[in-house]
Amino acid sequence: MSQAPIAGRLAYRRSRHIREQIIEWLLLSSALVAVATTVGIVFILVKESLVFFGQVSIIDFLTDSQWTPLFSDPHFGIWVLLSGTLTSSAIALCVAIPVGTTLAIYLSEFASARVRETAKPILELLAGIPTIVFGYFALFFVTPLLKIIYPELPGFNLLSAGLVMGVMIVPYISSISEDAMRAVPMSLREGAYAMGATRLQVALNVVVPAAFSGLAAAYILGISRAVGETMIVAVAAGMQPNLTFNPTDQAATITAYIVQVAKGDLPHGSVGYQTIFAAGLTLFLLTLVFNLMGYFLRKRFREEY
Amino acid sequence: MNDEQKKPDPSTLEKKAAALALNFFYGQKQALKNINLPIYDRKVTALIGPSGCGKSTFLRCFNRMHDLYPGTRYEGQIRLYPDDVNLLDKAVDPIEVRMRLSMVFQKPNPFPKSIFENVAYGLRIRGEKRRSVLMDKVEEALKNAALWNEVKDRLDELATTLSGGQQQRLCIARSLASEPELLLFDEPTSALDPIATASIEELIHQLREKITILIVTHNMQQAARVSDFTAYMYLGDLIEFGWTDDVFFRPKEKQTEDYITGRFG
Ligand SMILES: Nc1ncnc2c1ncn2[C@@H]1O[C@H](COP(=O)(O)OP(=O)(O)O)[C@@H](O)[C@H]1O
Ligand SMILES: [Mg+2]
Numbered sequence: 001m002s003q004a005p006i007a008g009r010l011a012y013r014r015s016r017h018i019r020e021q022i023i024e025w026l027l028l029s030s031a032l033v034a035v036a037t038t039v040g041i042v043f044i045l046v047k048e049s050l051v052f053f054g055q056v057s058i059i060d061f062l063t064d065s066q067w068t069p070l071f072s073d074p075h076f077g078i079w080v081l082l083s084g085t086l087t088s089s090a091i092a093l094c095v096a097i098p099v100g101t102t103l104a105i106y107l108s109e110f111a112s113a114r115v116r117e118t119a120k121p122i123l124e125l126l127a128g129i130p131t132i133v134f135g136y137f138a139l140f141f142v143t144p145l146l147k148i149i150y151p152e153l154p155g156f157n158l159l160s161a162g163l164v165m166g167v168m169i170v171p172y173i174s175s176i177s178e179d180a181m182r183a184v185p186m187s188l189r190e191g192a193y194a195m196g197a198t199r200l201q202v203a204l205n206v207v208v209p210a211a212f213s214g215l216a217a218a219y220i221l222g223i224s225r226a227v228g229e230t231m232i233v234a235v236a237a238g239m240q241p242n243l244t245f246n247p248t249d250q251a252a253t254i255t256a257y258i259v260q261v262a263k264g265d266l267p268h269g270s271v272g273y274q275t276i277f278a279a280g281l282t283l284f285l286l287t288l289v290f291n292l293m294g295y296f297l298r299k300r301f302r303e304e305y
Numbered sequence: 306m307n308d309e310q311k312k313p314d315p316s317t318l319e320k321k322a323a324a325l326a327l328n329f330f331y332g333q334k335q336a337l338k339n340i341n342l343p344i345y346d347r348k349v350t351a352l353i354g355p356s357g358c359g360k361s362t363f364l365r366c367f368n369r370m371h372d373l374y375p376g377t378r379y380e381g382q383i384r385l386y387p388d389d390v391n392l393l394d395k396a397v398d399p400i401e402v403r404m405r406l407s408m409v410f411q412k413p414n415p416f417p418k419s420i421f422e423n424v425a426y427g428l429r430i431r432g433e434k435r436r437s438v439l440m441d442k443v444e445e446a447l448k449n450a451a452l453w454n455e456v457k458d459r460l461d462e463l464a465t466t467l468s469g470g471q472q473q474r475l476c477i478a479r480s481l482a483s484e485p486e487l488l489l490f491d492e493p494t495s496a497l498d499p500i501a502t503a504s505i506e507e508l509i510h511q512l513r514e515k516i517t518i519l520i521v522t523h524n525m526q527q528a529a530r531v532s533d534f535t536a537y538m539y540l541g542d543l544i545e546f547g548w549t550d551d552v553f554f555r556p557k558e559k560q561t562e563d564y565i566t567g568r569f570g
Contacts, residue, residue: 133505
């Protein structure tokens, strides 16, 4: 007599399971879009680069000291572009990492709630400025300013572009670093305070090491941003390929070169056009290396509170 | 634990500290109400009472931990002897207080550093740089915390690689290394298994020879096992204080008796 209702209540609800299935498929398919896009990009880069390396030897690509794809005697030495990318990125990181980390320490450990609530939207605003604006800011404001100190500085130079790029990256680094530091549990800070540590000692000896993997992630993101940044360097550092590590020189970066060719009227399929895929692949591998480094750093220093 | 014969009148004992008419407020909420409690020198005093009665709040007044959070307020005094200063005085630097009174927390909280650096931390922030001095003090503190034999070959490993019980003994060693006058324990074994708990209790037993201890515990058997004196608190009030076996076996207050015999609430 009481059997039937219980069996009824426990019965398999087909509609619920079908609904769950559909939702699962929807979620999976949106994940697949991201994965498929990435795979597609890598596939195109590799495929087109293979065409390029069919015509230019990889040894020349890595060792030639000239980059003149359009000349009748073309040279394809990627280091010419890579040097511009690495130099401008290094300058940017010299600004962004110390400033971003200091700012994060201040916001997370020292600032009052009111200061923090005011500062964070301003930083987000800074992160929202289109990079082309930063580029013109570098060209028309920072470069003339630098010329006061160093009159021989050319109008296009890596220094000015790198400095402004550093400012652009500061909010990315500070916001991720701050999140990482605020995630450090209060009990850890209290442990240090209870030993008689000052606020600065707590911040530097306990919070920063405990947040290390988050800081590493922030720095890696900063590096990726710097290496991939295009408009600032294209506008302020010039488009002239130049094998140099001197910040006061003008030089094209990989990204600036790609813009130049992509918007130019080189025929598709020509070696000149094909270079942008090889250059793009180089850029991709560069950021991949940094991301892998970040991954292993994070694994090595994974925080266990 | 304390034989009837070995129990002198507490008023003849030397005091290490005393709370005098202590009130404490979180914003508008009063968490401690007119607490008067002596802490006797080189004795273990246990604070017991139901959760939320203000045990941790009271303990954290001693090392001025509440100063870290805005909106908190102390009234009254905590006098530290033999100096006879009021720890809560505005003119007293909380950092100096914390260098003399150490605290061990509920959950082990080792710093993200090596075992050695964890124990050396208190000395380092006092400016000690000589490696030989640090080495000696770290070894001594680890021996006093009954951890030396387990870690002496792995001092450079991260402290987080230790087990929970070891981490808590490391935190005790860290507190001992700076030679505090008063050790504050806030439920030091509540996150540990029975074996680790037993070793910490054993350690407290040994430490009371040298140092004054104030321990919060929600575990009454633990209070009975490790302490000389017991204070029973309820809703921010101190209900009863006395020799531990008096409080447990001959409580003066009905409330205390109900709590201890489990007839509480
Ligand atoms: N940060 C805080 N702000 C406001 N009230 C608090 C805070 N911390 C504790 N309290 C309150 O103070 C009382 C005592 O808490 P606590 O000292 O932690 O109790 P116990 O350690 O005995 O469990 C409780 O009623 C608790 O809710
Ligand atoms: Mg508590």
